[in-house]
Amino acid sequence: MRKPIIAGNWKMFKTVAEATSFFADVKGKAEVEGVESVICAPFTNLPALVEAAKGTSIAIGAQNMHFEESGAFTGEISGAMLKELGVQYVILGHSERRAYFAETDEIVNKKTQAAFKSGLTPIVCVGEKLEEREAGHTKEVCKVQTEAALQGLTAEQAAQTVIAYEPIWAIGTGKSSTATDAEDVIAYIRDVVKGQFGEETAAAVRIQYGGSVKPNNIAEYMAQPNIDGALVGGASLEPASYIALVEGAK
Ligand SMILES: O=C[C@H](O)COP(=O)(O)O
Secondary structure (H helix, E strand, O other): OOOOEEEEEOOOOOOHHHHHHHHHHHOOOOOOOOOEEEEEOOHHHHHHHHHHHOOOOEEEEEOOOOOOOOOOOOOOOOHHHHHHHOOOEEEEOOHHHHHHOOOOHHHHHHHHHHHHHOOOEEEEEEOOOHHHHHOOOHHHHHHHHHHHHHOOOOHHHHHHOEEEEOOHHHOOOOOOOOHHHHHHHHHHHHHHHHHHHOHHHHHHOEEEEEOOOOOOOHHHHHOOOOOOEEEEOHHHOOHHHHHHHHHHOO
């Protein structure tokens, strides 16, 4: 049985003061038995959030990391640095990083392998652009990105990876994919994992939907057999909304 996972991706929002105030509001509430709750915050918030999350069931995640363990990479953060803080998850290959920071499938794969080396669980994002969807290439794009991201992992690591299917045209636009469309693509991604690692791994890997998920539509996604949770941007920023998302994933 796959445990549902709701991950909030705060992107470049919230100061430390705002993050700690948010956490105080969700503590004890965005904690629902049977649902995993993860807050992926800017690097600067991570020490305070890890401290605040002690004794709670909420996990803290980062939104990026470098694939090298250390070196002359000005402005970058390694997996070991995140692990030492007590961070458990790291979002990798988000479409904003692919688009604005030139992350390729090869870089995402190096980061995915490095995350496991550091003892972090990667949340790997895949998804098509609007023009790719309109050209009928959604599944092909997701296949290429998924296979590339997971290449070189053991079956056990692949099973632990969280995949987030985020159609780019649905991110921050209010235009969410219908639950049945998302289910169709996510079932296909599970099939891709099956082709790469076998049935057992495919049955175990958790695949989220992301793109304009809100408290009022989370239930539709969670009702789909292959959708194991959501990666949420905008609606994860307000405590009441985040609590409702975690409750809605049950
Ligand atoms: O990582 C989260 C996604 O980019 C979705 O963002 P959104 O919920 O604001 O559409």
